[in-house]
Amino acid sequence: MIPETILSSFRDALGQALLDEKTIERSVGTRTPQAVYDVWITVDRDAFHQAVEHLCTNFAPHLSVISGDDLEDTLALNYHFSVGWGEPYGEITFTVRTNVPKTDLRIPTITDILPGAQTSEREKQEFYGIAVEGIPDGRNLFLPEDMTIHPWRLDLQEETSKSVKRLVKWETRDE
Amino acid sequence: MNNQSINLSIGNGATACYTVPVGPVHPALKEPIRFEFKLSGERIVGVDIKPGFAHRGIEYMGMRRNLIQTLYLSERICGICSISHPLAFTQAVENAAGIEVPPRAQYIRTIIGELERIHSHLLWAGVGAHELGFDSLLHVTWNVREKCMDLLEQLTGNRVDYAIPIFGGVRRDIPTEKAHLAYEAIDYYRNLLEKMLDLYLHDKSVEMRTQNVGVLPYADAVALCAAGPTTRASGVKKDVRQDMPYLAYADMDIHAITPEDYGKAAVGDVFDNIVVRLLEVAQSIDIIEFCLENMPEGELTSIPKVPALLATLQKAEGEGIGRHEAPRGEVFHYVRLEAGREPPAVWKVKAPTYSNLMGWVPKFMGDEIADIPIIAASIDPCMCCMDRVHLVDGEGNETVRAKQELITLSREKTRRICG
Numbered sequence: 147m148i149p150e151t152i153l154s155s156f157r158d159a160l161g162q163a164l165l166d167e168k169t170i171e172r173s174v175g176t177r178t179p180q181a182v183y184d185v186w187i188t189v190d191r192d193a194f195h196q197a198v199e200h201l202c203t204n205f206a207p208h209l210s211v212i213s214g215d216d217l218e219d220t221l222a223l224n225y226h227f228s229v230g231w232g233e234p235y236g237e238i239t240f241t242v243r244t245n246v247p248k249t250d251l252r253i254p255t256i257t258d259i260l261p262g263a264q265t266s267e268r269e270k271q272e273f274y275g276i277a278v279e280g281i282p283d284g285r286n287l288f289l290p291e292d293m294t295i296h297p298w299r300l301d302l303q304e305e306t307s308k309s310v311k312r313l314v315k316w317e318t319r320d321e
Numbered sequence: 322m323n324n325q326s327i328n329l330s331i332g333n334g335a336t337a338c339y340t341v342p343v344g345p346v347h348p349a350l351k352e353p354i355r356f357e358f359k360l361s362g363e364r365i366v367g368v369d370i371k372p373g374f375a376h377r378g379i380e381y382m383g384m385r386r387n388l389i390q391t392l393y394l395s396e397r398i399c400g401i402c403s404i405s406h407p408l409a410f411t412q413a414v415e416n417a418a419g420i421e422v423p424p425r426a427q428y429i430r431t432i433i434g435e436l437e438r439i440h441s442h443l444l445w446a447g448v449g450a451h452e453l454g455f456d457s458l459l460h461v462t463w464n465v466r467e468k469c470m471d472l473l474e475q476l477t478g479n480r481v482d483y484a485i486p487i488f489g490g491v492r493r494d495i496p497t498e499k500a501h502l503a504y505e506a507i508d509y510y511r512n513l514l515e516k517m518l519d520l521y522l523h524d525k526s527v528e529m530r531t532q533n534v535g536v537l538p539y540a541d542a543v544a545l546c547a548a549g550p551t552t553r554a555s556g557v558k559k560d561v562r563q564d565m566p567y568l569a570y571a572d573m574d575i576h577a578i579t580p581e582d583y584g585k586a587a588v589g590d591v592f593d594n595i596v597v598r599l600l601e602v603a604q605s606i607d608i609i610e611f612c613l614e615n616m617p618e619g620e621l622t623s624i625p626k627v628p629a630l631l632a633t634l635q636k637a638e639g640e641g642i643g644r645h646e647a648p649r650g651e652v653f654h655y656v657r658l659e660a661g662r663e664p665p666a667v668w669k670v671k672a673p674t675y676s677n678l679m680g681w682v683p684k685f686m687g688d689e690i691a692d693i694p695i696i697a698a699s700i701d702p703c704m705c706c707m708d709r710v711h712l713v714d715g716e717g718n719e720t721v722r723a724k725q726e727l728i729t730l731s732r733e734k735t736r737r738i739c740g
Contacts, residue, residue, distance in 0.1 A: 170416075172416065174566055174567055174568075174571040175566070175571035175572055176424035176427060176428075176569070176571070176572055176617060177572050180566075180571060182565050182566070182567075184416070184641075184642055206543070208543075208546055208548075208559065209546045210546075210644075210651060210653040210671055210676070211653055211655075211669060211671035211675065213655045213667060213669035214667075214669075215657060215666070215667045224655065226642065226653065226655060226671075228564070228565070230564070231558075231559045231564040232557075232558045232559065232564065232577075233558075233563075233564070234563050234564070234566070234574065234575070234576070235564075235565070235566065236564055237561075237564035237565040238565070239565070239642050239644075241642070260544065260546065261544050261545055261679070262544060262545040262546030262547070262676070262679055263546070264679060265675060265676075265678050265679055266675075286373075287372065287373060288372060288373035288376045289373060289376065290373070297378065297381050298380075298381065310378075
């Protein structure tokens with residue numbers, strides 16, 4: 147997969163909603179170096195679902211994981227896809243990033259297009275307190291069902307560290 | 322008296338659903354996870370999976386330590402994949418900070434990574450045999466696995482947690498005088514391979530228990546983003562070492578192993594999982610041999626002094642992705658570094674079982690209760706050590722109880738019973 151193929155296809159499909167793009171070329175191999183690519187795009191939240199739909203219709207991606215990045219006023223979500231798997235040197239990583247304002251923490255689910263995203267979406271819900279709209283199963287996955295803190299949110303650290311301290315105190319208490 | 326009054330209505334009985342919980346602690350499971358099976362008679366018609374019993378907040382901890390401390394933490398994510406996580410993590414940081422890795426270091430990393438694949442697959446094969454009730458095969462397999470563990474100990478000093486990769490290279494060399502140990506192990510496993518394939522794949526009871534059991538169809542494997550041998554058993558030719566080579570894999574022609582390499586069509590059942598993993602042991606032997614024969618001379622690391630390395634990392638700014646094909650599938654690390662900040666601003670870890678979690682559902686559906694252990698084991702799940710227990714009281718309220726509290730309860734019960 148050549149990065150330009152996928153990028154030009156996204157430029158056509160998304161237009162103004164494609165906010166940013168970058169391609170990182172890396173050289174691998176010690177004998178005859180070859181190039182591999184990491185491609186990153188940033189899309190507007192309103193066009194996010196459309197972007198993933200475009201990706202899944204045309205490029206058969208694999209979703210590795212969704213990572214979150216707390217940037218004070220916004221929460222950046224990175225959807226780490228890889229496309230072109232199945233042949234030697236055929237794959238590039240393709241990360242779709244979208245910024246969600248903290249005042250309106252919502253993102254549409256992509257499980258209607260790629261069912262395998264559910265595990266990662268559930269994890270983002272519990273750890274960042276973001277609402278994934280339309281998720282078929284929105285229960286906590288890794289954290290206990292009654293846990294309400296969101297440990298990876300930087301603005302809620304006080305609450306988290308209180309909870310962690312309480313847990314450590316409880317587990318190490320001398321009876 | 323009619324049939325209805327004594328409740329002999331066969332139709333209702335056949336369709337009634339029972340719920341059977343398995344786990345978090347259960348003899349069939351090596352690590353804590355809870356399954357709730359919905360059953361119609363002996364058939365599984367639904368399953369709810371609850372992981373999280375081994376959640377230790379490692380990413381949270383990693384984002385509060387410097388990168389070298391986090392590297393050692395990453396090694397302790399899993400006892401079996403104790404080189405896979407550091408390999409992915411170092412690559413992510415090196416990509417983010419633009420640090421070069423000398424060729425010799427790339428080869429050494431690859432050798433240790435492949436040795437880990439051999440011992441992990443043999444461990445899995447033994448567990449699989451045990452779940453089928455074939456314990457003599459378990460003992461044979463784990464006995465031959467020791468050769469690999471011994472070699473790892475001779476090369477790195479440890480059976481697990483080898484502490485080999487460091488940002489920019491490796492911490493230990495494989496000197497020429499130790500290379501013969503690796504060659505010995507290669508010969509040992511090569512001679513064994515035919516026997517292992519015969520024991521596992523030409524045994525009537527293994528065939529009957531594994532063929533068409535726990536099937537993950539090709540389309541489901543792709544849609545559910547499954548990874549590693551689990552997805553390759555379904556015929557999906559997906560392997561990071563082939564698709565997007567890195568380290569010494571970039572100097573070789575690696576191809577993703579599917580059941581087709583054994584001359585059979587991919588079904589995605591437990592049998593195919595065995596085929597793929599055993600053939601991958603053979604592939605790993607070839608890779609190790611290639612690396613030993615073509616090992617480049619030169620430096621072990623591009624920044625040998627730890628204070629200089631820490632200073633370089635502290636100045637680094639950027640983001641990077643590191644991927645490694647671990648024995649169980651793709652390990653993925655994402656790191657974002659900020660200049661002037663010691664810990665990573667973001668560290669996201671994705672282990673293979675995370676990807677394969679949803680693949681369990683189609684695998685379980687339609688199979689029998691007695692197949693639960695081998696299907697659960699077929700993806701080679703890795704949940705790591707348990708730190709807390711979920712208890713459900715009569716009203717269905719879930720609480721978390723600490724280990725100490727359970728010990729107290731247990732002691733009280735012993736006292737009560739003994740009067």
